Amino acid sequence: MGLFDHKTDPGDTGSTGDTGKRSGMASLANEDFSVIDAIGGPRGVLESVLPGVVFVVLFVATRDLQLTIMVSAALAVIQVIVRLVQRQSVMGALAGVFAVAICLVWAWFSHDARNYYLPGFLVNTFWIVVLAISLLVRIPGIGALVEFVRNPVIEHPRAWLSAWRDDKPLLRAYMTVTGLWIVVFAARLGVQVPMYLTNHVGWLGTARLIMGVPLFAAAIWASWLVIATPLHRHRLAERAANAESANAESADEQA
Numbered sequence: 426m427g428l429f430d431h432k433t434d435p436g437d438t439g440s441t442g443d444t445g446k447r448s449g450m451a452s453l454a455n456e457d458f459s460v461i462d463a464i465g466g467p468r469g470v471l472e473s474v475l476p477g478v479v480f481v482v483l484f485v486a487t488r489d490l491q492l493t494i495m496v497s498a499a500l501a502v503i504q505v506i507v508r509l510v511q512r513q514s515v516m517g518a519l520a521g522v523f524a525v526a527i528c529l530v531w532a533w534f535s536h537d538a539r540n541y542y543l544p545g546f547l548v549n550t551f552w553i554v555v556l557a558i559s560l561l562v563r564i565p566g567i568g569a570l571v572e573f574v575r576n577p578v579i580e581h582p583r584a585w586l587s588a589w590r591d592d593k594p595l596l597r598a599y600m601t602v603t604g605l606w607i608v609v610f611a612a613r614l615g616v617q618v619p620m621y622l623t624n625h626v627g628w629l630g631t632a633r634l635i636m637g638v639p640l641f642a643a644a645i646w647a648s649w650l651v652i653a654t655p656l657h658r659h660r661l662a663e664r665a666a667n668a669e670s671a672n673a674e675s676a677d678e679q680a
Contacts, residue, residue: 447574450567453649454574456660463645470638472504476525477637481630484538493538494529501525538626542633546618549610556607560600564590567606567648568599571656592662594655602648609644612636 447455452463464470476497484493524544532541559566564586572589579585590596613636620629 450570450645450648451574453567453645453652454571458649458653460642460646460649464638464642474634474638475504476501477630477634480541481627481634485627485630490532490536490538494533497525498529539621539624539629542617542621542629545633546614546621549613553607553610553614556603556610560603560607563596563600565596565599565603567603568596571599571652588663589659592655592659595652595659598652598655602651605644605648605651609640613640 448463448465448469452458455462461467465473479500480493480497483496484490487493527544528541531543532538556566559569568589572585576585576588589599616636617629617632620632
């Protein structure tokens with residue numbers, strides 16, 4: 426389960442007010458937001474946490490890095506194979522395998538189990554920097570993502586930006602939520618990096634699991650609470666404007 430996954434049903438049109446089901450941060454664009462959908466459902470959660478659980482438990486139990494890496498890699502591949510056999514979408518599982526593979530390769534070549542978690546530190550640092558810059562330029566990253574998912578128009582970027590940035594309550598909500606996610610990423614680093622530096626692999630793995638799906642679920646729910654009302658009002662204003670424009674065009678055609 427990626428942070429910014431964008432998964433839709435076949436009926437998703439990608440337009441304002443669509444009904445596509447998305448996971449990750451893109452789920453904030455759903456009108457019928459659900460935390461369960463956001464975290465990828467029970468199966469998505471299982472596929473997200475299982476490789477990490479197996480890695481930390483097996484390494485702590487055996488202290489055999491090679492065995493731990495091979496079992497974790499095999500598990501990730503099995504998840505994709507199961508989806509293929511069941512003729513289900515494998516994109517999310519493939520993304521998970523790719524992420525796990527990077528961690529495993531890093532640990533393998535460094536001969537240090539701690540480095541399984543190092544790519545996660547880099548990802549969190551990257552998003553802190555990106556989101557902080559987005560706040561400085563007053564184009565909040567979370568808002569830009571949600572609006573692009575709702576209305577992926579790229580032909581007139583200035584008009585697209587103005588359409589939601591001129592809505593002051595919505596902009597404030599997006600700024601707040603973007604700041605919230607900076608805190609989430611910073612908290613992960615603040616808790617986990619000291620464990621990495623002191624070589625507490627077991628505690629680091631446990632912290633990684635707790636600050637993974639559970640923290641993500643709590644943060645995305647808080648994000649929805651912040652943006653739900655202003656986004657709903659913005660949608661209503663959009664629909665009213667679109668209806669007025671359609672009526673005007675119809676009147677012009679009849680004239």
